[in-house]
Amino acid sequence: MALEITFLGTGSAFTDYRLNYHNNAVVHTDAGPVLIDCGPTALQSLRELGIGLQQVRQILVTHLHGDHIGGIEQLAWQRFYGDGDDDGPNWNRTPVCSTERVLTDLRTSLWACMDEWTDRDGCSRDGYDHIVEPTIVAQDTAFEIGGVCFELNWTPHVAVDDIIKPAFGVKVWRGEGDEVFYFTSDTTFRSDIGALYPRGAIFHDCNFAPAHGGSVHTHYSELLTLPDEVRARIVLMHHTVVPEGVDPLADGFRAAAARHDRFDWTGTRVESRMPNLS
Numbered sequence: 673m674a675l676e677i678t679f680l681g682t683g684s685a686f687t688d689y690r691l692n693y694h695n696n697a698v699v700h701t702d703a704g705p706v707l708i709d710c711g712p713t714a715l716q717s718l719r720e721l722g723i724g725l726q727q728v729r730q731i732l733v734t735h736l737h738g739d740h741i742g743g744i745e746q747l748a749w750q751r752f753y754g755d756g757d758d759d760g761p762n763w764n765r766t767p768v769c770s771t772e773r774v775l776t777d778l779r780t781s782l783w784a785c786m787d788e789w790t791d792r793d794g795c796s797r798d799g800y801d802h803i804v805e806p807t808i809v810a811q812d813t814a815f816e817i818g819g820v821c822f823e824l825n826w827t828p829h830v831a832v833d834d835i836i837k838p839a840f841g842v843k844v845w846r847g848e849g850d851e852v853f854y855f856t857s858d859t860t861f862r863s864d865i866g867a868l869y870p871r872g873a874i875f876h877d878c879n880f881a882p883a884h885g886g887s888v889h890t891h892y893s894e895l896l897t898l899p900d901e902v903r904a905r906i907v908l909m910h911h912t913v914v915p916e917g918v919d920p921l922a923d924g925f926r927a928a929a930a931r932h933d934r935f936d937w938t939g940t941r942v943e944s945r946m947p948n949l950s
């Protein structure tokens with residue numbers, strides 16, 4: 673299987689759902705789809721792409737913000753109780769994978785929603801621990817799912833001085849590493865991104881909104897300062913829409929990703945399709 677990534681959405685946290693969905697993605701593995709984050713729009717996007725919720729093999733959680741974890745609760749309930757009105761319970765747990773700190777905080781954020789629950793025998797407690805199946809990984813340490821290797825690398829996102837949010841980009845590769853790409857998730861600008869990830873596509877956080885002081889996202893104007901050879905490997909994401917009058921291709925970028933676009937590891941768009949809403 674070729675190393676490819678499909679975007680559930682490429683929108684910002686505040687995206688208009690008619691324009692785009694949250695910046696979540698699917699990496700295709702021999703063991704099934706691996707989600708990179710699961711925001712509130714992820715379930716709708718999966719449905720439009722024809723990816724069943726029960727097929728999801730793992731959810732990699734890059735960090736705790738609503739547009740990246742806000743769909744996990746619903747996904748977990750639906751996998752457990754059944755996908756549709758005429759579908760019975762599946763009793764399937766939902767896997768989540770990240771660093772220990774992120775998974776501990778994820779449990780804290782969802783525990784009150786999922787503590788009381790109903791199993792086959794009736795109401796019970798400790799629902800989160802029964803329905804969600806955490807896998808802890810260390811940062812900068814490779815792990816493999818279905819023939820694809822993953823690694824979580826810390827990235828600055830809401831990070832200044834002693835304020836350091838646990839936030840991670842995802843390095844993804846196959847085999848001996850010939851095919852490799854990097855997904856920044858949410859990150860501030862790093863001028864050395866090309867040296868940190870010297871091969872393959874860099875799917876990069878990009879914000880077109882008026883620049884302001886802050887340490888959350890990367891602005892398009894900052895990406896324009898990168899060398900030509902680095903921009904040529906960058907696929908823009910998390911931007912919702914490219915504004916009128918801006919041409920990322922003319923500015924030397926590889927592409928600007930749209931909802932449901934599928935890319936190979938070089939950042940070449942393999943497929944582009946609008947949601948099938950039928």
Ligand SMILES: [Zn+2]
Nearest residue numbers: 685737739858
């Ligand atoms: Zn985000």
Ligand SMILES: [Zn+2]
Nearest residue numbers: 735737829858
């Ligand atoms: Zn974020």
